[in-house]
Amino acid sequence: MKGLALAATQVVRSAVSPKILGIIGLLAAVCLYTALASPNFLKVGNLENVVHRTALFGILSIGVAFVIITGGIDLSIGSVVCLVGVLLPWLLVDHGWSVPMAVAFVLGLGAVIGLVHGLLVTRLGLQPFVVTLCGLLIYRGVARGITQDQSQGFGTGYKGLRALATERFPIFGEGGFELPATTLVFLVIAVAAAIFLNRTVWGRYLLALGRNEQAAQYSGINTGRMKLLAYVMSSTLAAIGGMLFVLDINAAQPSDFGNFYELYAIAAAVLGGCSLRGGEGSILGLLVGSALMVVISNMINLVHPRYQNVEFAIIGGVILAGVIADELVRRAARRRPGSGS
Amino acid sequence: MPPLVEARGIGKQFPGVRALDDVSLSVGTGEVVALIGENGAGKSTLLKILAGVQSPDSGSLLVDGQPVRFRGVQDALGAGIALIHQELNLADNLDLAGNVFLGREPRRAGFIRTAQMHREAAEWLRMVGLNLDPAMPLSHLPIGRQQLVEIAKALSTRARLLIMDEPTSSLSARETETLFAVVRQLRASGVSVLWISHRLGEVKELADRVVVLRDGRNAGEIPDRSGIEHDTMIRMMVGRDVDRLARRPSHPPGEVVLEVEGLRTPAHPQHPVSLSLRGGEIVGIAGLVGAGRTELLTTLFGVTPAVGGRVAVAGRPVDLRTPRDAIRAGMALVPEDRKHQGLILEMAVRENMSLVSLWPESHAGFVDSRAERRLAEQMIPALAIKTPGDRQAVQFLSGGNQQKVVLAKWLALKPKVLLLDEPTRGIDVGAKAEIYDLVHRLAGQGLAVLFVSSEMEEILSLADRALVMHEGRIAGGLARHDLSEERVMRLAAGGTGRQSA
Ligand SMILES: Nc1ncnc2c1ncn2[C@@H]1O[C@H](COP(=O)(O)OP(=O)(O)OP(=O)(O)O)[C@@H](O)[C@H]1O
Ligand SMILES: [Mg+2]
Numbered sequence: 001m002k003g004l005a006l007a008a009t010q011v012v013r014s015a016v017s018p019k020i021l022g023i024i025g026l027l028a029a030v031c032l033y034t035a036l037a038s039p040n041f042l043k044v045g046n047l048e049n050v051v052h053r054t055a056l057f058g059i060l061s062i063g064v065a066f067v068i069i070t071g072g073i074d075l076s077i078g079s080v081v082c083l084v085g086v087l088l089p090w091l092l093v094d095h096g097w098s099v100p101m102a103v104a105f106v107l108g109l110g111a112v113i114g115l116v117h118g119l120l121v122t123r124l125g126l127q128p129f130v131v132t133l134c135g136l137l138i139y140r141g142v143a144r145g146i147t148q149d150q151s152q153g154f155g156t157g158y159k160g161l162r163a164l165a166t167e168r169f170p171i172f173g174e175g176g177f178e179l180p181a182t183t184l185v186f187l188v189i190a191v192a193a194a195i196f197l198n199r200t201v202w203g204r205y206l207l208a209l210g211r212n213e214q215a216a217q218y219s220g221i222n223t224g225r226m227k228l229l230a231y232v233m234s235s236t237l238a239a240i241g242g243m244l245f246v247l248d249i250n251a252a253q254p255s256d257f258g259n260f261y262e263l264y265a266i267a268a269a270v271l272g273g274c275s276l277r278g279g280e281g282s283i284l285g286l287l288v289g290s291a292l293m294v295v296i297s298n299m300i301n302l303v304h305p306r307y308q309n310v311e312f313a314i315i316g317g318v319i320l321a322g323v324i325a326d327e328l329v330r331r332a333a334r335r336r337p338g339s340g341s
Numbered sequence: 342m343p344p345l346v347e348a349r350g351i352g353k354q355f356p357g358v359r360a361l362d363d364v365s366l367s368v369g370t371g372e373v374v375a376l377i378g379e380n381g382a383g384k385s386t387l388l389k390i391l392a393g394v395q396s397p398d399s400g401s402l403l404v405d406g407q408p409v410r411f412r413g414v415q416d417a418l419g420a421g422i423a424l425i426h427q428e429l430n431l432a433d434n435l436d437l438a439g440n441v442f443l444g445r446e447p448r449r450a451g452f453i454r455t456a457q458m459h460r461e462a463a464e465w466l467r468m469v470g471l472n473l474d475p476a477m478p479l480s481h482l483p484i485g486r487q488q489l490v491e492i493a494k495a496l497s498t499r500a501r502l503l504i505m506d507e508p509t510s511s512l513s514a515r516e517t518e519t520l521f522a523v524v525r526q527l528r529a530s531g532v533s534v535l536w537i538s539h540r541l542g543e544v545k546e547l548a549d550r551v552v553v554l555r556d557g558r559n560a561g562e563i564p565d566r567s568g569i570e571h572d573t574m575i576r577m578m579v580g581r582d583v584d585r586l587a588r589r590p591s592h593p594p595g596e597v598v599l600e601v602e603g604l605r606t607p608a609h610p611q612h613p614v615s616l617s618l619r620g621g622e623i624v625g626i627a628g629l630v631g632a633g634r635t636e637l638l639t640t641l642f643g644v645t646p647a648v649g650g651r652v653a654v655a656g657r658p659v660d661l662r663t664p665r666d667a668i669r670a671g672m673a674l675v676p677e678d679r680k681h682q683g684l685i686l687e688m689a690v691r692e693n694m695s696l697v698s699l700w701p702e703s704h705a706g707f708v709d710s711r712a713e714r715r716l717a718e719q720m721i722p723a724l725a726i727k728t729p730g731d732r733q734a735v736q737f738l739s740g741g742n743q744q745k746v747v748l749a750k751w752l753a754l755k756p757k758v759l760l761l762d763e764p765t766r767g768i769d770v771g772a773k774a775e776i777y778d779l780v781h782r783l784a785g786q787g788l789a790v791l792f793v794s795s796e797m798e799e800i801l802s803l804a805d806r807a808l809v810m811h812e813g814r815i816a817g818g819l820a821r822h823d824l825s826e827e828r829v830m831r832l833a834a835g836g837t838g839r840q841s842a
Contacts, residue, residue: 200706201699208696211685218644218682219696219750220668279687 020285022329023271026322027292030299038302044177048168050291050298051179055186056244058290060265061272062193063237065286066230068269069197069210071278072121072128074231076135077238077265080110081258083139084242089152089252099161103243110239111232113139118231122224136262144254153251165247182244189237194283206230210278267319268293292318343406345370345533346391346422346502351400353386355737357729360386362557363400368502371531373524375544378554378578379769380741381727384537387554388504391535392424393417423495425505431479431487431494438462438475441494465493469523483631485516489523496532503527505536507740509543510766513630513795521547539741539769540796545569553577579771589781591805591821595620597656598789599672599758601641604650608636609813613650616808616815618758620787623780625794625804627829633813634793635677638760641791642674643667655757668697671757675747675764677793683747684735691717691731693746698753720749724779725772740767748776752783759783761792765799777803797826811835 034041041047060077067074084106091102113135120131154162164185168178197203209216209223216223241261246252272289274281296318300311307314344367353361361383368374376384389395391402393411402409404420411417414424431440438455439446441462446453462475469489479487488508495503509517524534524547538544544551551563551574561577563569575583598620603613614637618624626634640647643661652659659670667674676682684693695702695713702712717731724745728738735746744767751759759780765773780803784790794800800807807819809832816832819825 199708201703201708202706204692204696204699204708208685208688208692211687212681214681215683215685216696218642218664218674218676220663220665221696222663222665279685 020273020282020288022325023273023285023288023292023322026318026325027288027295030292030295030318034295034299034303037299040302041298044175046298046302048178048180050294052182052248053294054287054291055180055182056241056248057261057264057268057294058186058287059189059237059241059244060261061268061286061290062189062283063234063241064262064265065269065272065274065281065283066193066206067128067234068266068274068276069206069278069281070227070230071210071213071276072227072230073132073266073276074117074234074238075129075132075262076113076117076139077234077241077262078258078260079136079139079143079262080113080235080238081242081245081261082252082254083143084110084239085246085252085257086143086147086152086254088243088246089154090147092158093152093154099158103161106243107236107239110236110242113239114232114235115228117235118228121231122227140254143257147254149254151251151253152246154247155250158247162247162250165244182248185240185244189240190283190287197281197283202226202229207279207281210280212279264290264293267315271319271322292322342370343403344368345372345405346535347403347406348387348391349401349403351387351390351397351402353383353390353395354398357733359557361390361397364554364557364559365400366552366559368533368535370501370533371528373528373534373547373549374536375548375551376535376537376554377539377541377544377551377574378560380745380767380772381739382554382578382769383557384554385506385739388424388506388535388537391417391502392422392504394424418498418500421499421501423498423500423503425488425491425495425503425508431491433480434478436476436478437466437471437473437482437490440479440490441465441475441497443494445498461497462493465497466490468496468526469493470519470526483516485512485519485630488512488516488520492523496527500532502533502535505534507537507539507767509538509540515629517543539767539773541571541574541770542798544574545571555580575770578769583771583774588802589777591623592621592781592785594622594805595787598654598787599641599791600651600653600656602651604637604640604652605648606633606636606640606813607645607648609633610648612812612814614815618789618791620757620789621784623784623790623792623803623805625792625800625807626810627794627797627800627807628810628816628833630795632810632833634810635762636813637810638674638762638791638793639676641667642672642760644674668754668756672760673697673751673754673756673758674760675751675762677762677766679744679747679766683750684743686736687734689732690721690726690728690735690738690746693735694720694731694749694753697750701754716749716753720753724749725775741769741772744768745772745776752779757787757789759788759790759792761790763794764792765794765796773799797829800824800829801826809833 064074064077088102088106091097091105092099117131117135120126121128163181165182167181170176170178205216205221205226209221209226213223242258268289269286270276271292272285293315296315297311300307300314347367349365351361351364364387366387378384386395390397393414393416409420432443438459442458447457448454459475466473466475469492471486471489479490492503508520512520527534548569549566551569553560553562555578563573596619597617599618601614601616603615605613628634636645639645641652643664643666646662652661654670654672659666661667680686691713694717699708702709721728721731726745727742735743748764765776768776780790801824804824805821807824807829809816809829811833816836819828
């Protein structure tokens with residue numbers, strides 16, 4: 001309970017940051033526009049769906065944010081989502097593994113993947129971009145190979161497990177807004193991540209080494225181990241995300257399941273205030289960034305369904321606009337108090 | 342004739358700080374002016390305004406008597422004012438000529454005219470006393486000479502006023518001499534120089550005129566060479582007398598705290614170093630830049646692993662592979678380069694101070710923010726750090742105050758052995774004396790201090806004894822009663838008997 005209170009104050013405090021205010025404004029504007037342009041946006045079912053998808057992508061972006069804070073990048077998230085997404089039904093349905101075994105295996109696999117990335121980056125000194133780009137190719141290839149490119153799903157079984165992603169809680173009584181279970185999973189992860197980042201020594205170490213790795217080392221921080229931890233968190237959260245995605249959709253096509261999800265996650269993190277130079281990031285920002293991505297996609301579906309094939313272009317344009325606006329605001333702020341020395 | 346450059350009634354406000362308040366300054370043609378003042382007095386800010394890096398909130402700038410407005414560094418360059426950055430603005434991977442003409446390469450149809458560029462660069466380099474091949478990679482030059490390259494670059498833009506912010510703080514004595522010779526030569530050819538220094542000896546040696554700032558205001562001027570005296574300058578800067586050469590009484594040494602036997606650093610593996618330090622002792626390491634002093638400290642601190650040898654702290658052998666091992670054994674290092682090794686510039690004063698003591702003060706990994714705040718509240722007055730608050734990002738502090746934050750961070754750890762590498766670089770006279778007092782007081786509580794310094798005054802007034810290094814080995818030790826500038830210099834030069842090098 002104390003932890004929750006701490007996190008709440010943290011959220012409130014970081015909400016004051018002007019950087020996040022801009023993106024909150026953008027989110028509000030897109031929501032307003034969509035609500036005015038389409039009567040379906042504010043329908044309960046649609047809102048539930050938006051919240052649900054925000055939670056799923058939010059989980060991925062929290063993971064990648066840890067890596068971005070260290071000044072690295074993780075491009076393998078979408079492929080990890082795919083690998084876990086096809087392995088889980090494959091192990092359960094085709095190979096008859098028990099639920100705890102299969103779940104433990106896929107999450108463990110995520111952790112091991114992150115560990116390998118981290119070791120390659122910290123011990124061998126390989127560049128994060130290269131390591132995780134190779135990961136992106138390898139895991140998707142493996143997923144397609146294992147399943148012979150066959151779509152995987154749970155059929156009508158495993159209702160209990162699938163409830164983790166599909167359950168809705170009617171918090172406003174019958175017929176009102178029902179809270180998707182994934183939101184709760186996301187909230188637990190987000191609160192834990194916010195506490196970790198803002199309240200623990202390790203979170204402080206991550207932020208410090210993202211800004212100045214050498215000074216962090218001189219301060220006795222085991223920067224290698226902290227980075228390793230970041231990669232493990234990223235891949236593990238991608239695995240959790242992959243599991244929830246497949247439980248929700250009940251069908252994973254190895255050739256395109258999770259395609260481009262790493263880019264959604266990275267974009268959400270960048271929009272939410274993470275600098276690719278490292279050392280910056282807030283969990284609330286990630287939430288808003290993820291929501292923005294989901295709402296834009298929702299807007300295209302509802303308002304401009306004919307433009308669905310240019311969805312990527314629209315998303316790209318909005319992100320670019322957000323980043324440009326952010327940079328301009330920062331420059332204006334810098335001009336006023338002058339540049340430091 | 343109007344002065345070359347004049348600033349009138351300059352004001353500059355930062356959030357929470359009035360950096361400059363109605364400050365005026367002028368520099369005549371061929372004049373060498375020193376700008377001095379305490380840490381945070383506004384010196385760097387004033388220079389940045391003159392060089393077009395920052396714009397003033399109020400007041401005006403005049404060049405040759407004509408009002409000007411600089412909207413950027415380019416405008417100032419156009420008016421003949423060039424700032425030599427303290428963090429040198431050079432490209433390591435280019436050759437000397439490429440650096441001199443960076444961005445202004447003589448070209449035809451997009452191709453660089455290499456031969457012409459090299460010929461002209463060689464001329465500019467000669468003007469600053471560098472008779473070097475312009476095709477030589479910059480990275481082959483030591484830092485002091487790189488600074489001369491930067492000056493050559495400024496001259497090649499036809500600069501009439503060179504502005505330098507603490508140019509000598511990272512130079513060796515010999516490099517400083519070269520720089521001064523170049524400045525004198527420039528003066529003779531009509532180029533003006535305006536520079537900041539905390540080393541009053543240099544000011545006395547070189548300046549034609551001294552301008553003093555205090556708390557963002559003009560605090561006086563010494564109009565001619567004959568009036569430039571240490572005591573006068575200090576009184577104008579600090580507003581009181583500072584006994585800068587006070588020798589503090591040695592403490593009776595206690596048990597051996599640091600024992601180093603045959604330590605071989607990667608930089609000079611052929612010279613094993615042995616030394617021992619008792620609690621309460623303050624030992625200075627003197628020597629020329631490049632003598633292996635910094636390498637000795639970084640190896641002792643586990644930053645660069647030793648090639649061989651043994652180290653024991655308080656009688657217990659320690660295996661030094663990372664700074665963490667050293668910290669755990671009770672050592673602390675205030676490193677040479679505060680921006681890269683000492684500070685997380687974007688983080689708050691408070692967070693920088695607590696970075697190393699965060700873990701011992703934490704509860705199950707949770708940061709104790711109350712302890713963190715207490716630390717800042719205790720250290721800021723103790724070291725007289727000038728900051729609007731402990732949540733200010735360190736990058737907005739003046740150079741000297743940043744250095745104090747690094748000191749605070751390591752003192753917070755209450756180490757047994759304190760290693761200091763140029764501990765008062767960029768710190769003003771008054772604060773220096775305070776820091777010496779502090780170190781001395783801590784030694785009185787049993788702390789062993791090993792410090793490297795290129796400032797003779799610092800060795801003479803702070804050290805109980807000195808070790809002098811030469812080319813990677815300890816050339817000799819001098820007990821306090823043997824300690825003199827001449828003896829130190831002789832050993833530093835390799836003990837050949839020459840008086841200085
Ligand atoms: N960009 C900035 N934002 C906020 N405060 C600033 C900024 N730059 C300088 N200051 C403040 O303005 C004051 C003057 O700073 P300045 O760097 O000019 O001092 P200085 O005289 O050069 O000191 P030092 O001898 O320590 O280098 C200081 O209190 C400093 O903290
Ligand atoms: Mg300064």
